[in-house]
Amino acid sequence: MSAPNKRTIVQLLALFLLLAALPAGSWYYLKSGLDYHRKAMAELKDLGVMPMxxxxxxxxxxxxxxxxxxxxxxxxxxxxxxxxxxxxxxxxxxxxxxxxxxxxxxxxxxxxxxxxxxxxxxxxxxxxxxxxxxxxxxxxxxxxxxxxxxxxxxxxxxxxxxxxxxxxxxxxxxxxxxxxxxxxxxxxxxxxxxxxxxxxxxxxxxxxxxxx
Structure with a gap:
């Protein structure tokens, strides 16, 4: 494979990583954080008022x-x-x-x-x-x-x-x-x-x- 073709493939892979893989990874971690937050908040109840x-x-x-x-x-x-x-x-x-x-x-x-x-x-x-x-x-x-x-x-x-x-x-x-x-x-x-x-x-x- 010629050098220009190799560069083109590398550039395409880099573009794919930038446009698809990284956003997907960011979305996964964002969703994981949101799920954790929801789960933790669901564990907190209203158990009445703190006695003075x-x-x-x-x-x-x-x-x-x-x-x-x-x-x-x-x-x-x-x-x-x-x-x-x-x-x-x-x-x-x-x-x-x-x-x-x-x-x-x-x-x-x-x-x-x-x-x-x-x-x-x-x-x-x-x-x-x-x-x-x-x-x-x-x-x-x-x-x-x-x-x-x-x-x-x-x-x-x-x-x-x-x-x-x-x-x-x-x-x-x-x-x-x-x-x-x-x-x-x-x-x-x-x-x-x-x-x-x-x-x-x-x-x-x-x-x-x-x-x-």
Whole structure:
């Protein structure tokens, strides 16, 4: 085959790739992303309104008044400070979540913990969850933690199960996650990313300028 003919074939193949193969690939990835988004959003339900902290504990209401919850995603955990292994897993996961969404002041983390104040302080210090603008911890007794779970309408089939509740910016409970399952925690991260308000381009530019 002559050199001109070879060049023509190569050019035709390149043209085919440009006009057919690449758009088809782009369409596939776009569709895959859309399907993923739809599936993830379908997993989020309307499970009622998030109970106000003051309805559960007066101290919680003082530290986290109702108006401070507006336009913020809330990730709420229910734990026992006496169950060390499960508490360590929760602490490690919560620390990672906080680190991942640390710049998002519209994402907050709330924990109701059965136990005593000294154990709570030790837990917060151990996992460096010291950001008082984003992390809120409330100590309860055995009766109060059950009241908190009931107020959130957590599944009652397994009373000993540790749960995390996700609330959207309209104060709607959207999903419950089993805190001891890493696949559930991973799904929580994906759902937070879907529900979190988009950062304005102007804010992104400002953040980048500060980091220079």
């Amino acid at each position: 902290p003051q309805a559960i504990l007066p101290a919680a209401g003082a530290a986290l008044p109702a108006d401070s919850l507006k336009n913020r995603l809330a990730i709420t955990g229910f734990v026992s400070l006496s169950e060390e292994a499960a508490l360590d897993q929760y602490g490690a996961d919560l620390s990672k979540l906080h680190e991942q969404f640390d710049e998002r002041k519209d994402v907050i983390f709330v924990t109701y913990a059965e136990g005593d104040s000294s154990s709570m302080t030790a837990f917060v210090d151990k996992y460096q969850l010291l950001d008082e603008t984003q992390c809120y911890f409330f100590v309860t007794d055995a009766q109060q933690i059950q009241q908190a779970k009931a107020a959130y309408h957590l599944p009652a089939e397994n009373p000993g199960q540790w749960w995390i509740a996700l609330t959207d910016t309209n104060l709607k409970l959207r999903r419950f996650y089993e805190a001891d399952k890493q696949a559930e925690v991973k799904r929580l991260v994906e759902h937070i990313a879907l529900l979190a308000p988009r950062i304005k381009e102007r804010d992104l530019l400002y953040k980048r300028e500060r980091e220079k």
